[in-house]
Amino acid sequence: MxxxxxxxxxxxxxxxxxxxxxxxxxxxxxxxxxxxxxxxxxxxxxxxxxxxxxxxxxxxxxxxxxxxxxxxxxxxxxxxxxxxxxxxxxxxxxxxxxxxxxxxxxxxxxxxxxxxxxxxxxxxxxxxxxxxxxxxxxxxxxxxxxxxxxxxxxxxxxxxxxxxxxxxxxxxxPFFDLTNMLALLTLYFPALIWEVSRKIKAPEEETEYVTYSKLFGYKKAVNFVFIVTWIDIFTNFALVWNLNKWSVLALLLNVLWCSWKFVEFKKNPTKYKIVTKVEMYTYIQESLMILTIILYIIMHR
Structure with a gap:
């Protein structure tokens, strides 16, 4: 035992x-x-x-x-x-x-x-x-x-x-309202982004392990992640808009930074692993969401 x-x-x-x-x-x-x-x-x-x-x-x-x-x-x-x-x-x-x-x-x-x-x-x-x-x-x-x-x-x-x-x-x-529907998606998109990005590699780094970059090319795979990332951030905008407008600005800056990293990766896929930037984006995003909640509770006590 x-x-x-x-x-x-x-x-x-x-x-x-x-x-x-x-x-x-x-x-x-x-x-x-x-x-x-x-x-x-x-x-x-x-x-x-x-x-x-x-x-x-x-x-x-x-x-x-x-x-x-x-x-x-x-x-x-x-x-x-x-x-x-x-x-x-x-x-x-x-x-x-x-x-x-x-x-x-x-x-x-x-x-x-x-x-x-x-x-x-x-x-x-x-x-x-x-x-x-x-x-x-x-x-x-x-x-x-x-x-x-x-x-x-x-x-x-x-x-x-x-x-x-x-x-x-x-x-x-109420079970069916906009907030609850958005809450259903709020952590789904980050999971989707991460799952795809961790299987995107530069052409010279590919092995027998099947990746999205091998199937569709690394640029198309990154484009997909880019689109989903922006869909994800709009769900977050909607969820924090009534809680703290400054959080929307912070979330926007975060997604703009991540978008720039996507552009850099497409130009030079050996510069870094794209999943590391996606993980950083997600950590910052979720931290901002938690911080928004904490600040709202403190200010309305």
Whole structure:
């Protein structure tokens, strides 16, 4: 047992650092939760165990997806990423299988006992389960990077829906309104941007690993990311407009900086990895969203 725990500790350090990912889970939850409440004029937040369970569920679900991806890509990783914990044998499939079964069970029990949106939790894990088995179409999806993107990337919307449903049910808000619809998308586009950009490489850096730049050319792939980035920023503009107009300006400056990096990459794709600039853009963007929430709460107390 101690040996298995030691192997799991190696895995979490290299593939899913628990502390930082737990913080990420609560940041994802907090951003959507407070954006909805503040846009509906609710300042008196009733924070309790439900909020703790909601943030933990985001963390737990993303942990499961990380492990499911390692299972799905095991054969490829054994060829291209032999140093990773699972392909290298430093952790076993049995270790991860037992761990994730326990984690999922704990998450579902907590949701059943404490949450008001258990059906949405079941919906989230149902979609995740279909992802884990390639929607029973592995022979088609595994061979097509665009098809994998279309079927798998919407999982962020299901995570958002889980958070939105909890929030609107608890505070008796209308389910279908513009704020909630935008909240469903607010973290979906960054996930889409990151997923595509991490598979864009300069021509001389391509390997047997399939990338969007190999399929469509790096310029067309960057153009797609550019367009989605601007769609993403307009959803953020709409969500913070009533909270702090200065945040809109800060978000605009951030997206202009990122857009310039796209232009530079198209001119010289060996200058840097485009995903590093996308990650910086996302960190700044989400930090500005969180800062907007904090400032609004402070100013209206």
């Amino acid at each position: 101690f040996a298995a725990l030691k192997r799991l500790n190696i895995y979490q350090k290299e593939m899913y650092p628990i502390i930082s990912r737990l913080l990420l889970g609560y940041l994802v939850f907090g951003e959507i939760y407070f954006i909805i409440l503040l846009n509906h004029g609710i300042i008196d937040v009733k924070f309790g165990i439900q909020e703790l369970v909601c943030g933990f569920t985001v963390f737990s679900f993303l942990f499961w997806l990380r492990i499911a991806d390692d299972f799905k890509d095991y054969e490829l990783d054994c060829r291209l990423f032999k140093e990773r914990p699972l392909p290298s044998g430093r952790v076993t499939k049995k270790d991860l299988g037992i761990f994730i079964t326990i984690l999922i069970a704990i998450t579902l029990v907590l949701n059943f006992i404490y949450m008001n949106n258990f059906l949405f939790c079941v919906l989230l894990y149902t979609y995740g389960s279909f992802m884990a088995v390639w929607f029973f179409q592995k022979h088609k999806i595994a061979k097509s990077l665009p098809l994998a993107l279309v079927t798998h990337n919407p999982v962020q919307i299901f995570i958002n829906l889980y958070i939105v449903s909890f929030t609107v049910i608890k505070y008796q808000l």
